[in-house]
Amino acid sequence: xxxxxxxxxxxxxxxxxxxxxxxxxxxxxxxxITVLCEEPRPAYDRVHLSEFFxxxxxxxxxxxxxxxxxxxxxxxxxxxxxxxxDRAAKTVKTAAGAEIPYDKLVLATGSYPxxxxxxxxxxxxxxxxxxxxxxxxxxxWGKKSKVGVVVGGGLLGLECAKALKDMNLQTHVVEFAxxxxxxxxxxxxxxxxxxxxxxxxxxxxxxxNTLEIVDGPGMGVAGRYAMxxxxxxxxxxxxxxxxxxxxxxxxxxxLAGLNRGERGGIAVDEFCRTNDPDIYAIGECAxxxxxxxxxxAPGYQxxxxxxxQLTGKTESTFRGADMSTKLKLLGVDVASIGDAQxxxxxxxxxSFVDERKQIYKKLVVDASGKLLLGAVxxxxxxxxxxxxxxxxxxxxLPDAPEMLILPISEGTARPQxxxxxxxxxxxxxxxxxxxxxAICAAIDEGCTTLGAxxxxxxAATSCGGCGPLVTQILKHELKARGVAVSxxxxxxxxxxxxxxxxxxxxxxxxxxxxxxxxxGKGHGxxxxxxxxxxxxxxxxxxxxxxxxxxxxxDTNDYYLANLQKNGTYSIIPRVTGxxxxxxxxxxxxxxxxxxxxxxxxxxxxxxxxxxxxxxxxPLIWRELIDAGFESxxxxxxxxxxxxxxxxxxxxxxxxxxxxxxxxxxxxxxRGVRSPxxxxxxxxxxxxxxxxxxxxxxxxxxxxxxxxLYVAGNGGMKPRHADLFAGDLxxxxxxxYIDRLMMFYIRTADRLQRxxxxxxxxxxxxxxxxxxxxxxxxGIGAELEADMRLLIDTYExxxxxxxxxxxxxxxxxxxxxSNEVDPNVxxxxxxxxxxxxxxxxxxxxxxxxPVVTESSH
Amino acid sequence: xxxxxxxxxxxxxxxxxxxxxxxGVAALVNGVQIAIFRVGGSDAPDALYAIGNxxxxxxxxxxxxxxxxxxxxxxxxxxxVYKQHxxxxxxxxxxxxxxxxxxxAVRLCDGIVQVAP
Numbered sequence: 018x019x020x021x022x023x024x025x026x027x028x029x030x031x032x033x034x035x036x037x038x039x040x041x042x043x044x045x046x047x048x049x050i051t052v053l054c055e056e057p058r059p060a061y062d063r064v065h066l067s068e069f070f071x072x073x074x075x076x077x078x079x080x081x082x083x084x085x086x087x088x089x090x091x092x093x094x095x096x097x098x099x100x101x102x103d104r105a106a107k108t109v110k111t112a113a114g115a116e117i118p119y120d121k122l123v124l125a126t127g128s129y130p131x132x133x134x135x136x137x138x139x140x141x142x143x144x145x146x147x148x149x150x151x152x153x154x155x156x157x158w159g160k161k162s163k164v165g166v167v168v169g170g171g172l173l174g175l176e177c178a179k180a181l182k183d184m185n186l187q188t189h190v191v192e193f194a195x196x197x198x199x200x201x202x203x204x205x206x207x208x209x210x211x212x213x214x215x216x217x218x219x220x221x222x223x224x225x226n227t228l229e230i231v232d233g234p235g236m237g238v239a240g241r242y243a244m245x246x247x248x249x250x251x252x253x254x255x256x257x258x259x260x261x262x263x264x265x266x267x268x269x270x271x272l273a274g275l276n277r278g279e280r281g282g283i284a285v286d287e288f289c290r291t292n293d294p295d296i297y298a299i300g301e302c303a304x305x306x307x308x309x310x311x312x313x314a315p316g317y318q319x320x321x322x323x324x325x326q327l328t329g330k331t332e333s334t335f336r337g338a339d340m341s342t343k344l345k346l347l348g349v350d351v352a353s354i355g356d357a358q359x360x361x362x363x364x365x366x367x368s369f370v371d372e373r374k375q376i377y378k379k380l381v382v383d384a385s386g387k388l389l390l391g392a393v394x395x396x397x398x399x400x401x402x403x404x405x406x407x408x409x410x411x412x413x414l415p416d417a418p419e420m421l422i423l424p425i426s427e428g429t430a431r432p433q434x435x436x437x438x439x440x441x442x443x444x445x446x447x448x449x450x451x452x453x454x455a456i457c458a459a460i461d462e463g464c465t466t467l468g469a470x471x472x473x474x475x476a477a478t479s480c481g482g483c484g485p486l487v488t489q490i491l492k493h494e495l496k497a498r499g500v501a502v503s504x505x506x507x508x509x510x511x512x513x514x515x516x517x518x519x520x521x522x523x524x525x526x527x528x529x530x531x532x533x534x535x536x537g538k539g540h541g542x543x544x545x546x547x548x549x550x551x552x553x554x555x556x557x558x559x560x561x562x563x564x565x566x567x568x569x570x571d572t573n574d575y576y577l578a579n580l581q582k583n584g585t586y587s588i589i590p591r592v593t594g595x596x597x598x599x600x601x602x603x604x605x606x607x608x609x610x611x612x613x614x615x616x617x618x619x620x621x622x623x624x625x626x627x628x629x630x631x632x633x634x635p636l637i638w639r640e641l642i643d644a645g646f647e648s649x650x651x652x653x654x655x656x657x658x659x660x661x662x663x664x665x666x667x668x669x670x671x672x673x674x675x676x677x678x679x680x681x682x683x684x685x686x687r688g689v690r691s692p693x694x695x696x697x698x699x700x701x702x703x704x705x706x707x708x709x710x711x712x713x714x715x716x717x718x719x720x721x722x723x724x725l726y727v728a729g730n731g732g733m734k735p736r737h738a739d740l741f742a743g744d745l746x747x748x749x750x751x752x753y754i755d756r757l758m759m760f761y762i763r764t765a766d767r768l769q770r771x772x773x774x775x776x777x778x779x780x781x782x783x784x785x786x787x788x789x790x791x792x793x794x795g796i797g798a799e800l801e802a803d804m805r806l807l808i809d810t811y812e813x814x815x816x817x818x819x820x821x822x823x824x825x826x827x828x829x830x831x832x833x834s835n836e837v838d839p840n841v842x843x844x845x846x847x848x849x850x851x852x853x854x855x856x857x858x859x860x861x862x863x864x865x866p867v868v869t870e871s872s873h
Numbered sequence: 874x875x876x877x878x879x880x881x882x883x884x885x886x887x888x889x890x891x892x893x894x895x896x897g898v899a900a901l902v903n904g905v906q907i908a909i910f911r912v913g914g915s916d917a918p919d920a921l922y923a924i925g926n927x928x929x930x931x932x933x934x935x936x937x938x939x940x941x942x943x944x945x946x947x948x949x950x951x952x953x954v955y956k957q958h959x960x961x962x963x964x965x966x967x968x969x970x971x972x973x974x975x976x977x978a979v980r981l982c983d984g985i986v987q988v989a990p
Contacts, residue, residue, distance in 0.1 A: 509942075543951035580935070
């Protein structure tokens with residue numbers, strides 16, 4: 018069968034979405050696909066471009082999953098640009114001279130930044146903000162600069178201002194119009210936004226028409242350049258970034274006889290087809306009914322429509338898109354819904370301004386007051402999801418619509434949108450085009466957590482703005498299905514770990530028996546006992562081996578060592594921050610040699626000694642403690658290690674002393690018990706040799722302080738950590754980790770690592786920032802005090818154990834004999850012991866009769 | 874507990890106090906490893922159970938080091954290696970009824986724990 022030759026020009030976000038949609042349709046095998054991409058790398062996330070300045074790499078931003086192109090037989094031409102289309106011959110000509118035949122052609126050429134024709138705009142320090150190469154050039158120049166100006170106060174301009182701020186430049190925004198974000202917000206919203214942004218140290222200049230850019234008066238003193246404005250004023254700066262809007266990349270169209278709009282854009286119909294039925298245009302280069310859609314969500318919709326058309330689902334159409342948007346600009350929440358300016362005839366508005374907290378909210382309703390037409394939210398945008406759905410689905414407003422935006426006081430609830438009234442077709446996640454119906458279907462298929470829903474439907478996985486709404490739907494639908502979502506820990510307790518934690522803390526409960534008597538039933542089990550032991554340890558930090566807690570401990574905590582497959586244990590002394598003296602190394606070596614232990618370096622920069630039997634543990638630890646070591650808590654669900662790179666003390670590139678900080682952090686949190694193990698790391702520069710972004714809590718040095726990352730994970734399901742806060746000073750960093758760790762301990766499920774915890778946390782990282790940074794729940798001081806108690810009451814469990822005869826008595830292989838376990842057999846491999854395998858064990862046990870003496 | 878065998882077969886193992894309430898110890902009796910559990914504790918009279926110490930799933934002698942509890946009313950110990958549950962009374966594995974560990978008679982006599990292997 019002859020394959021349809023599909024050529025896609027452009028591998029931006031939308032072009033790539035088209036490829037993914039074709040692959041997802043299962044019909045990719047019918048096509049021979051060629052992609053032309055003029056940039057040196059395939060698709061990346063332009064929406065989150067500013068994160069490049071907060072430490073993300075080009076790879077982090079990549080949208081290409083694994084070997085997507087190879088796996089699906091797609092020919093990708095990087096650094097090659099289409100320069101002509103021969104519609105008669107049906108070929109695309111490239112800059113490299115190739116002529117690529119097509120049956121179907123898709124133009125996904127995107128847009129370019131508009132640079133106003135100001136004399137001097139081509140000077141060396143002038144940039145645009147579009148590609149990773151632009152960012153690299155900005156970074157290089159930024160290093161030589163003190164002051165930066167962004168021309169354009171729109172959405173992208175403010176993103177760009179964040180980038181300049183991240184480079185630690187004195188940052189100015191110059192806008193031609195009287196307010197920021199002219200398209201999305203009204204005057205009131207613009208005022209609050211400006212005030213908020215100015216408080217963050219960005220200097221805003223509105224109503225400034227730049228006439229020319231000349232050499233600065235001081236030549237490197239006041240700035241390299243001066244921008245001269247129409248009102249006679251001027252601004253000195255070292256670099257200028259133009260972000261004054263975008264223009265469609267439509268230059269191929271007129272050459273090929275494809276229709277263009279008057280002000281640019283390749284004209285398409287509802288099938289995203291140009292005037293040539295075999296040529297489509299999607300994304301920011303396409304013009305539908307006189308309009309360019311400069312957001313990613315409509316672009317994705319167009320990509321889906323074209324994929325549908327190509328694969329035979331001809332009923333699929335694009336009929337315009339809602340341009341509502343919610344984003345965080347310089348840390349300020351801004352949302353704009355529908356007719357934000359109230360330009361519909363007869364429209365009425367409600368508004369609420371809180372100048373102290375700097376919050377602005379406005380509703381635009383129709384003349385009857387029954388329908389929502391639009392809204393503006395600045396400073397706080399939690400209502401976005403609800404309001405958007407009301408507007409999109411024409412749902413009727415409550416009698417007092419103002420209640421939707423007024424602050425809620427204690428004891429009153431904001432009127433909720435009737436989720437039942439939301440039609441199945443309502444689009445909940447616009448980034449990934451997930452409808453309410455799709456969410457309900459996933460719930461029917463067994464997704465009962467937010468994490469499972471995200472994985473299954475992709476809802477709330479891009480911008481995350483719909484997360485709260487998805488959660489509401491999930492809860493509502495589960496209830497409607499009569500699914501009592503049992504979060505019971507086990508058959509003995511009808512409570513989740515989080516609920517048990519609160520019962521223990523509020524009730525001052527100190528033992529498992531008391532908890533079982535008050536809130537549970539039966540004897541308990543291997544689920545609830547260790548969970549309770551962990552909770553008691555997290556709250557009171559009592560020695561885990563106290564007689565009353567002994568029966569609760571998993572064997573690792575009972576014997577303070579890690580059980581291995583043959584019933585022996587391994588031992589890991591603490592090597593704080595991975596720093597160890599030669600004497601320490603010698604001591605560990607000598608002890609391992611004396612007891613015949615297998616030694617291996619761990620991933621957490623420590624030394625693990627394997628093959629110890631129960632009765633040997635105290636003997637080994639006596640010697641380790643005498644040599645100055647302490648318990649490494651490798652056996653506990655607790656803080657494990659704080660890995661570090663060598664840092665600025667030795668490294669040519671290090672900018673901060675990562676080893677000292679790692680040691681300080683490890684000593685601070687050592688022994689802290691938690692729902693699951695916690696791993697930390699500190700890197701001394703952005704080269705990130707300590708791999709902090711794969712840790713539960715990771716710290717990376719910057720030139721101005723420390724960046725804090727949360728919820729990274731290696732292991733079975735790797736997860737890149739999220740940047741929680743940047744450029745923190747030492748004390749703030751420690752304060753945030755105190756709060757984060759304690760909040761995790763309080764609220765996570767049993768055996769839930771921080772990665773899954775954050776994925777399932779309602780409101781995600783924004784919510785976490787509110788709780789930790791803004792102290793929105795008012796529990797900041799309490800979290801710190803709880804952590805302080807754990808820090809102040811730290812004790813080395815092994816030091817205590819070897820000095821307590823009652824505890825030592827438990828460390829016996831046999832209660833009635835001094836024999837060793839005859840089933841524990843080792844063979845030699847590479848100069849060390851390893852457990853004998855089944856065959857080796859059987860032949861040894863069989864051939865040598867085991868003679869044992871009973872002690873009775 | 875099983876029917877008491879002839880008195881001569883009872884072998885002293887340890888004092889009751891040598892077993893922390895709601896935990897187990899391992900004993901070596903004529904070359905056989907036995908896990909002995911003390912269940913009950915403060916308010917109820919102590920009950921003793923004895924089953925094989927060898928875990929058929931991990932091929933290691935570890936059963937005595939498991940956490941004691943009850944599942945569906947059945948007193949069990951969870952193997953510390955792969956967490957299968959074994960009935961303290963019958964030795965049968967709750968996850969796979971085909972698999973079991975042996976059981977032994979055990980009693981308390983004048984504060985001394987005795988088994989009859």
